[in-house]
Amino acid sequence: MFINVNAHPGSKPKILGELGQLSRARVILSEFNYNRGTEIYGQAEPADYIYQVVDGAVRSHKLLSDGRRQIGAFHLPGDVFGLENGTEHRFTAEAIVDTTVTLMKRCSVEHVAESDATVALDLLNMTTINLQHAEDHMLLLGRKTSLERVAAFLLEMDGRLTAAGGVIALPMCRRDIADYLGLTLETVSRALSQLHGKGILGFLGQTQRQIMLLDRTRLADLDL
Amino acid sequence: MFINVNAHPGSKPKILGELGQLSRARVILSEFNYNRGTEIYGQAEPADYIYQVVDGAVRSHKLLSDGRRQIGAFHLPGDVFGLENGTEHRFTAEAIVDTTVTLMKRCSVEHVAESDATVALDLLNMTTINLQHAEDHMLLLGRKTSLERVAAFLLEMDGRLTAAGGVIALPMCRRDIADYLGLTLETVSRALSQLHGKGILGFLGQTQRQIMLLDRTRLADLDL
DNA sequence: CGAAGTATTGAGACGTCTCAAAATTAGTGG
DNA sequence: CCACTAATTTTGAGACGTCTCAATACTTCG
Numbered sequence: 001m002f003i004n005v006n007a008h009p010g011s012k013p014k015i016l017g018e019l020g021q022l023s024r025a026r027v028i029l030s031e032f033n034y035n036r037g038t039e040i041y042g043q044a045e046p047a048d049y050i051y052q053v054v055d056g057a058v059r060s061h062k063l064l065s066d067g068r069r070q071i072g073a074f075h076l077p078g079d080v081f082g083l084e085n086g087t088e089h090r091f092t093a094e095a096i097v098d099t100t101v102t103l104m105k106r107c108s109v110e111h112v113a114e115s116d117a118t119v120a121l122d123l124l125n126m127t128t129i130n131l132q133h134a135e136d137h138m139l140l141l142g143r144k145t146s147l148e149r150v151a152a153f154l155l156e157m158d159g160r161l162t163a164a165g166g167v168i169a170l171p172m173c174r175r176d177i178a179d180y181l182g183l184t185l186e187t188v189s190r191a192l193s194q195l196h197g198k199g200i201l202g203f204l205g206q207t208q209r210q211i212m213l214l215d216r217t218r219l220a221d222l223d224l
Numbered sequence: 225m226f227i228n229v230n231a232h233p234g235s236k237p238k239i240l241g242e243l244g245q246l247s248r249a250r251v252i253l254s255e256f257n258y259n260r261g262t263e264i265y266g267q268a269e270p271a272d273y274i275y276q277v278v279d280g281a282v283r284s285h286k287l288l289s290d291g292r293r294q295i296g297a298f299h300l301p302g303d304v305f306g307l308e309n310g311t312e313h314r315f316t317a318e319a320i321v322d323t324t325v326t327l328m329k330r331c332s333v334e335h336v337a338e339s340d341a342t343v344a345l346d347l348l349n350m351t352t353i354n355l356q357h358a359e360d361h362m363l364l365l366g367r368k369t370s371l372e373r374v375a376a377f378l379l380e381m382d383g384r385l386t387a388a389g390g391v392i393a394l395p396m397c398r399r400d401i402a403d404y405l406g407l408t409l410e411t412v413s414r415a416l417s418q419l420h421g422k423g424i425l426g427f428l429g430q431t432q433r434q435i436m437l438l439d440r441t442r443l444a445d446l447d448l
Numbered sequence: 449c450g451a452a453g454t455a456t457t458g459a460g461a462c463g464t465c466t467c468a469a470a471a472t473t474a475g476t477g478g
Numbered sequence: 479c480c481a482c483t484a485a486t487t488t489t490g491a492g493a494c495g496t497c498t499c500a501a502t503a504c505t506t507c508g
Contacts, residue, residue, distance in 0.1 A: 062363045064448045070366040072359055085352035090359055113345060117337060120344035127351050128309035134358035135296055135314055139286045141365035142294040142406030146464070174487065182366030184465055189488055224288045370496070398455065408497055413456055 027104050027112060034095035040082075043092045047084040049103040053077050056099025057171035060091035061179065071180040073133060074172065076160050080126050097171045141182045144224065149181040150191035151222035154201070158213055166213040167204065195219075251333055253326050258319035264306075267316045271308040273327040277301050280323025281395035284315035285403065295404040297357060298396065300384050304350050321395050365406045368448065373405040374415035375446035378425070382437055390437035391428065419443075 031054065034040055040051065040058065051058075058075040072091055075081040084090060084106075113120040140149055154168075161168045170177075174185040181188065192211075195201040200218045204210040213219065255278065258264055264275065264282065275282075282299040296315055299305040308314060308330075337344040364373055378392070385392045394401075398409040405412065416435075419425040424442045428434040437443065 062359070064363070064367060066448065068367040068448075070363040072362055085349060085356070090356060113341060115341055117339055117341040117344045120341045120348060121337060124344060124348045124351060125309060127348060127355060131351060131355040131358060132309070132314060134355060134362060135286070137362055138296055138358060138365055139288070139294040141362055142403075143288060143292040173485095179366075185487080186466085186489085187464060190464095193488070224290065224292075397453095409455080410457085410498085411496060414496095417456070 027108050029102050029104050031100060031102050034099045034101070036095060036097050036099075038095045040093040040095060040101070041089050043090065044088050046087055047082065047089045048106055049082060050080065050106055050109060051075075051082040051093075051101045051103050052080045054100040054102055056101075057096040058093055058099055058101075059096050059172065059176055059180075060093045062091055069179045070182070071176060072137070073130070074176075074180065081130075083123070083126055083130065085127075096176065146181075146183050146187050146191050147194065148222055148224055149183060150177075150188060150195070151219045153177060153181055154195075154211070154213060155216070155219055155223055158216065166216060168211055168213065170209040170211060173209075251328050251336060253328050255324060255326050258323045258325070260319060260321050260323075262319045264317040264319060264325070265313050267314065268312050270311055271306065271313045272330055273306060274304065274330055274333060275299075275306040275317075275325045275327045276304045278324040278326055280325075281320040282317055282323055282325075283320050283396065283400055283404075284317045286315055293403045294406065295400060296361070297354070298400075298404065300395075307347070307350055307354065309351075320400065370405075370407050370411050370415050371418065372446055372448055373407060374401075374412060374419070375443045377401060377405055378419075378435070378437060379440065379443055379447055382440065390440055392435055392437065394433040394435060397433075 034056075041047070041049075043062065053075050055077055058079075058081060059071050060073050060075065060081060061069050061071040063069050073081070074096070075093075081093060082089065082103075109119070109123070113123055140152055144152065157168050157170060158166060161170075172180075174188050178185040178188045183191075192201065196203065198218075200213075200215045200222075202212040202214050204212050258280075265271070265273075267286065277299050279301055282303075282305060283295050284297050284299065284305060285293050285295040287293050297305070298320070299317075305317060306313065306327075333343070333347070337347055364376055368376065381392050381394060382390060385394075396404075398412050402409040402412045407415075416425065420427065422442075424437075424439045424446075426436040426438045428436045
């Protein structure tokens with residue numbers, strides 16, 4: 001049984017991408033909705049499903065015992081997440097806003113992958129994309145200044161949120177951005193103000209998280 | 225043609241592990257030596273080979289334009305590195321000390337993986353191990369204090385250098401450790417002194433990098 | 449033993465964090 | 479649609495941790 005991934009209002013063609021490849025391998029896809037703030041899965045829980053964001057946004061994070069949080073990645077429409085090798089999740093995943101995902105049973109995918117090299121290579125591809133992101137993020141977390149981190153973040157979101165004309169509406173709050181960049185929310189706010197003051201960044205209308213990138217070239221200069 | 229990976233003095237059984245799996249898939253293995261400080265491959269160079277450390281130690285790093293460096297991982301005997309998905313390397317790899325590696329042509333491995341799901345899953349496994357390490361390291365770089373970072377580093381090395389009784393001989397210098405932990409070498413040195421002062425750490429003999437771990441339990445308490 | 453490289457230690461500078469208050473935005477019920 | 483409240487964001491001032499720069503000590507190697 002197949003559920004057509006594209007039979008979703010507002011979904012984009014590219015969503016068919018990665019999990020779609022797997023669906024051709026006779027694996028069941030189904031859709032699910034999570035309300036804003038809901039946990040999708042917790043760290044150390046058994047990894048029974050693989051997910052792909054259809055609409056909305058998801059954050060994956062790790063916690064230290066005293067509450068310090070590191071967000072490893074934001075998952076936006078089209079992204080595959082929850083791909084683990086062991087039997088349990090290494091992150092907690094939560095819906096940042098109301099979010100729709102497609103999911104498939106991990107065991108069935110793995111079962112197919114054991115005999116079908118194409119599927120196994122698809123999984124390898126998705127994992128490598130995640131690895132590449134993590135590698136770049138280590139450089140950011142280990143060696144970049146707060147301004148460079150925020151600039152890199154804005155450029156990343158500009159590239160992934162596919163909004164027209166350099167206008168991006170961030171789904172996540174300052175605390176999420178801070179925990180993604182290894183900063184405090186105050187420092188993120190100050191960096192944004194600084195970019196605004198330099199004319200690199202503009203804020204649109206009265207809506208909170210609407211940000212207009214005025215000068216991507218100068219932003220890229222900051223993202224060393 | 226096979227070169228027996230175990231025909232190496234001092235090599236441990238586990239070295240046969242990962243690349244050994246692939247060797248069974250009729251892929252050519254050969255050995256190579258790199259002198260201390262030598263570059264094995266550079267960032268953005270074509271990724272023609274996959275490597276496994278037989279003896280010695282390797283560091284993988286990224287650079288910012290102004291010279292700031294982030295070491296993403298140390299590769300110790302048994303570790304597979306240089307595994308890329310695209311056609312080029314995402315890190316620069318250098319031998320920290322005189323190092324022996326086995327290597328195999330990437331294209332031949334990939335060719336086999338396209339038809340043999342077992343090999344593809346082996347590659348997936350190795351990539352996932354790297355991903356898992358990167359994910360843990362993001363938490364360290366984003367949210368841990370200098371003392372916690374150094375404690376985590378010592379525990380990691382204690383677990384991987386397979387020396388008996390909590391005694392480890394670090395192959396890398398303070399600067400390497402610092403660039404791995406997102407600190408300066410002075411801060412690393414101060415943290416080590418602090419641990420020494422607390423009696424958690426002892427130094428052995430006159431050799432520079434000989435460190436004796438006295439109290440793994442108390443180290444683990446610091447590694448939140 | 450001397451020279452070069454590496455590690456330790458100290459003192460002050462700097463960037464980010466903490467704590468606090470004010471401003472803005474979002475959510476809710478009238 | 480407005481008023482009210484809660485949540486989020488911005489801004490400020492001072493504290494704190496790590497970095498920078500410099501001097502000393504130690505290790506390695508010829």
